[in-house]
Amino acid sequence: MDNLLIARSLFGTTMAFHIIFATIGVGLPLMILTAELLYQKTKDLDYVVMAKRWTKTFAVLLGVGIPTGTIAGVQLSLLWPGFMEVIGRVMPLPFQIEIYAFFIEALFMSIYVYAAERIAPWMRVISLTLVALGALASAVLITNVHAFQGTPAGFRYENGKFLDINPWEAFFNPSFFVTAGHVALSAYVVGAFVVASVAAFKMMRNKYGSRVYLFHQKALMVSLVLGGIFSFLTAINGHESAQYLHEYQPEKLAAAEGLFETQSHAPLAIGGITDRETQTIKGAIEIPWLLSFLAGNSFDTVVVGLNDFPEELWPPLFIHTLFNAMVGIGSLLILISLVGIVWKKFMKKDRFPKWFLWVLVASGPLAVIAIECGWIFACTGRQPWVIYRVLATADSVTSATNLGVLFLLFFSVYALLGITVVAVLLYFFRKNTELDDIQKAEKGA
Amino acid sequence: MTNELIAITILWGFVFIYSIMATMDFGAGFWSMIYINRKKTRATNIANRYLSPTWEVTNTFIVALVVAVYSLFPKAAYTLGTILLVPGSMILLLLAVRSAFLVFSNIATEYKKPLTYVSGITGILIPGLLISVLPVAHGAFIEYEGGHPSLNLQKLFTSPNEYAFIGFAISSTLFLSSLLLADYSKTSNEMEAYKVYLRDCRILGPISLLMAFAIMLTLRAETPWLYTRMMDDLPLLFVSLGFFLIGGISLFLPSFSNKEERGMPRIAVIAVTIQYFIASYVYGKAHLPYMVYPNVTIQSGFTDPNSFMAVFITYIAGFAILFPGFIYFWRLFMHDKKYLRQKSS
Ligand code: HDD
Ligand code: HEM
Ligand code: HEM
Numbered sequence: 001m002d003n004l005l006i007a008r009s010l011f012g013t014t015m016a017f018h019i020i021f022a023t024i025g026v027g028l029p030l031m032i033l034t035a036e037l038l039y040q041k042t043k044d045l046d047y048v049v050m051a052k053r054w055t056k057t058f059a060v061l062l063g064v065g066i067p068t069g070t071i072a073g074v075q076l077s078l079l080w081p082g083f084m085e086v087i088g089r090v091m092p093l094p095f096q097i098e099i100y101a102f103f104i105e106a107l108f109m110s111i112y113v114y115a116a117e118r119i120a121p122w123m124r125v126i127s128l129t130l131v132a133l134g135a136l137a138s139a140v141l142i143t144n145v146h147a148f149q150g151t152p153a154g155f156r157y158e159n160g161k162f163l164d165i166n167p168w169e170a171f172f173n174p175s176f177f178v179t180a181g182h183v184a185l186s187a188y189v190v191g192a193f194v195v196a197s198v199a200a201f202k203m204m205r206n207k208y209g210s211r212v213y214l215f216h217q218k219a220l221m222v223s224l225v226l227g228g229i230f231s232f233l234t235a236i237n238g239h240e241s242a243q244y245l246h247e248y249q250p251e252k253l254a255a256a257e258g259l260f261e262t263q264s265h266a267p268l269a270i271g272g273i274t275d276r277e278t279q280t281i282k283g284a285i286e287i288p289w290l291l292s293f294l295a296g297n298s299f300d301t302v303v304v305g306l307n308d309f310p311e312e313l314w315p316p317l318f319i320h321t322l323f324n325a326m327v328g329i330g331s332l333l334i335l336i337s338l339v340g341i342v343w344k345k346f347m348k349k350d351r352f353p354k355w356f357l358w359v360l361v362a363s364g365p366l367a368v369i370a371i372e373c374g375w376i377f378a379c380t381g382r383q384p385w386v387i388y389r390v391l392a393t394a395d396s397v398t399s400a401t402n403l404g405v406l407f408l409l410f411f412s413v414y415a416l417l418g419i420t421v422v423a424v425l426l427y428f429f430r431k432n433t434e435l436d437d438i439q440k441a442e443k444g445a
Numbered sequence: 446m447t448n449e450l451i452a453i454t455i456l457w458g459f460v461f462i463y464s465i466m467a468t469m470d471f472g473a474g475f476w477s478m479i480y481i482n483r484k485k486t487r488a489t490n491i492a493n494r495y496l497s498p499t500w501e502v503t504n505t506f507i508v509a510l511v512v513a514v515y516s517l518f519p520k521a522a523y524t525l526g527t528i529l530l531v532p533g534s535m536i537l538l539l540l541a542v543r544s545a546f547l548v549f550s551n552i553a554t555e556y557k558k559p560l561t562y563v564s565g566i567t568g569i570l571i572p573g574l575l576i577s578v579l580p581v582a583h584g585a586f587i588e589y590e591g592g593h594p595s596l597n598l599q600k601l602f603t604s605p606n607e608y609a610f611i612g613f614a615i616s617s618t619l620f621l622s623s624l625l626l627a628d629y630s631k632t633s634n635e636m637e638a639y640k641v642y643l644r645d646c647r648i649l650g651p652i653s654l655l656m657a658f659a660i661m662l663t664l665r666a667e668t669p670w671l672y673t674r675m676m677d678d679l680p681l682l683f684v685s686l687g688f689f690l691i692g693g694i695s696l697f698l699p700s701f702s703n704k705e706e707r708g709m710p711r712i713a714v715i716a717v718t719i720q721y722f723i724a725s726y727v728y729g730k731a732h733l734p735y736m737v738y739p740n741v742t743i744q745s746g747f748t749d750p751n752s753f754m755a756v757f758i759t760y761i762a763g764f765a766i767l768f769p770g771f772i773y774f775w776r777l778f779m780h781d782k783k784y785l786r787q788k789s790s
Contacts, residue, residue, distance in 0.1 A: 063548025088519030
């Protein structure tokens with residue numbers, strides 16, 4: 001493997017690992033906050049227990065999320081010094097402001113966890129709100145850098161020089177709001193469905209109608225409602241993201257849809273594998289005219305095809321599959337929450353069929369897979385550019401060699417952390433069961 | 446002051462704050478490992494009581510530091526990023542294991558011991574590698590091929606100067622953290638733990654001082670340009686030494702509040718911090734204008750003026766917003782008698 005490829009794999013692995021913890025780290029605080037607020041409203045102690053157990057989980061996940069994020073931040077300079085030089089010059093603000101978001105999250109997280117008994121309940125809610133806002137802001141700001149990579153703004157680039165630099169214009173680059181919105185909303189989707197997964201699993205493991213069963217049923221309903229709302233919003237906003245691609249990165253959209261010829265009334269291809277030789281998508285279901293409509297809200301919208309670009313500037317064609325997986329999972333999650341809510345709240349059935357519980361168990365991992373697909377699609381689909389039409393990935397990579405050993409070392413450490421974090425969580429919750437916590441809360445009240 | 450000087454002062458401020466906080470953080474992790482079997486003195490508890498709420502905040506400072514380098518001096522970040530790939534990655538790997546296992550050790554109580562050992566040992570190695578950025582930036586280990594800088598690792602790791610720096614980083618981490626923990630345990634009324642940490646700082650203080658001399662000696666042989674420039678400020682170096690001695694003496698004098706007890710750790714902490722401040726000022730001043738000798742200076746590494754203004758404004762706004770948060774945090778964990786004197790945990 002050449003150096004560039006190892007650097008890409010190494011950074012991609014770091015991000016793919018960090019993102020799991022980071023996304024849950026954005027999503028979970030909102031769930032905790034919801035539980036705290038539900039308790040204030042209903043005075044049902046189960047919600048206190050939920051908040052407590054989710055907080056513990058969150059604190060453990062932070063133990064991996066923070067150091068892997070630190071790795072990501074530093075690795076950007078170590079692996080892509082050419083990229084970070086440009087970012088430092090033109091787009092320093094998001095990273096800079098992100099530091100404050102990290103501080104807010106770190107300060108108030110410690111306060112919420114270690115000073116909980118010493119501060120007033122309203123201060124607890126404020127601390128938690130600040131933790132949730134801090135996490136959200138971290139995600140939004142880092143995504144802004146990614147948005148800038150796709151729709152760079154705030155400078156003129158001539159003869160390899162960056163002129164007329166305006167960092168605020170770079171900050172408010174065209175796709176900032178859409179992209180940041182998509183990442184934030186999808187993180188709440190992940191937070192909700194990860195909780196739903198665990199709750200559904202525990203419901204299967206416990207006797208129907210038992211104390212523990214009912215506890216998890218409450219958690220499940222909270223997460224289905226939030227998950228439903230947010231997956232719906234994610235889809236709407238994702239549609240807008242696709243329209244931005246149509247406008248700003250047409251070759252990415254073309255590769256995502258496997259469209260070779262520029263045309264109006266373009267069809268939408270679902271599934272299948274894009275074939276470079278025959279310029280077709282093998283095994284896809286085609287819906288006539290739909291792509292044109294999705295891209296520009298009218299059937300005569302002309303969608304640009306890959307053949308309008310030189311082949312060396314094509315993104316890799318497998319992003320079609322990643323895009324399909326993300327959208328497919330997104331649609332499925334909307335369906336799952338609708339079914340769950342209708343079944344319970346409108347049809348007033350008292351228990352879910354077993355197969356549906358299994359679907360719910362799968363929903364959390366599916367949401368995480370959607371995130372991974374979305375990011376790999378977005379980053380890989382930008383290739384060969386690290387900053388679209390300004391800086392090529394190959395020109396920004398480090399000149400140091402022998403990255404292979406480092407790749408192995410980082411990979412092993414991620415494996416170690418991944419395994420231990422799961423073991424620690426399992427150990428902790430096996431020792432401290434829901435029932436213990438519920439009884440403790442009832443005694444304390 | 447020129448913009449470049451303002452920027453490098455901000456950066457230096459971050460380095461200074463981070464080095465004090467990191468010292469405390471990694472040192473406390475190490476002590477909590479060392480005294481884990483001595484339940485009675487509660488020295489481990491004291492270290493953990495400090496460490497648990499603070500490590501995240503400390504970690505954020507290292508991120509702030511890296512971000513400050515690339516947003517204020519992008520060109521320097523390019524060179525530093527290229528040459529620090531290996532040492533930087535080592536730090537990151539150790540840091541990841543250390544932070545994660547620190548958190549795990551507080552959760553999986555039955556496995557506390559092995560987990561604490563992993564985080565304590567990986568943690569104490571980190572300052573040694575972090576400080577290596579300094580000898581690397583002195584330039585002697587950097588080679589240029591076709592305009593691309595690269596670090597000669599073999600040359601770095603056979604240099605006495607590098608080992609003097611490593612020795613200094615580790616010994617002063619242990620010294621400063623035991624000093625701060627002595628103060629912290631005294632405030633917490635944990636006299637057993639206080640005695641333990643007081644003894645540790647009496648031993649480690651002189652060792653750190655020796656290491657500092659070792660740095661100067663090896664610097665004279667390996668990096669004469671820096672050595673002679675530092676020697677231009679010899680009077681300040683003596684003032685710095687003077688504060689170290691004040692700190693040392695105050696560890697042996699009887700305490701104000703309680704004549705039976707020996708040592709005034711609060712005064713020692715302040716004196717030693719001032720000592721570090723002056724010494725690092727002299728070092729930093731001698732280093733200027735070079736960021737990476739001899740090719741990158743603060744002028745050549747500096748960012749675009751528009752970007753600098755924008756970043757500078759966010760620094761001011763950010764700190765204004767965060768300041769109350771820091772005060773609140775400090776009151777809850779460093780100043781609240783209920784937290785400090787808790788008997789459980
Ligand atoms: C739970 C996760 C999740 C779900 C259900 C969806 N997405 Fe997504 N998507 C992401 C998670 C995500 C992401 C991981 O957060 C990405 C990667 C980069 C980004 O900005 O967000 C993303 C990127 C992304 C992009 C690329 C933006 C770019 O390359 O700059 C488009 C066009 C869409 N999404 C569209 C959709 C549509 C039409 C969905 C319909 C259901 C959808 N996404 C569901
Ligand atoms: C968090 C989830 C993310 C994942 C899973 C992810 C994944 C990846 C992958 C797989 C690559 C290699 C692409 C290739 O070479 O084919 C990559 C490259 C890269 N990504 Fe992302 N990425 C994520 C987020 C981000 C964000 C938020 C940024 C912005 C700061 C970013 C910036 C980059 C850069 C600079 C590269 C290297 C240059 C390049 O290949 O374009 N990534 N990422
Ligand atoms: C869009 C993808 C990303 C999201 C949603 C995200 C979000 C977060 C969040 C919420 C945290 C706090 C820790 C936690 O809750 O687990 C965090 C930590 C961190 N992230 Fe990410 N992040 C992303 C990508 C990146 C990238 C590309 C970088 C590198 C530039 C990065 C750098 C960091 C750093 C340095 C930390 C540690 C902060 C600290 O020390 O307190 N993140 N991230």
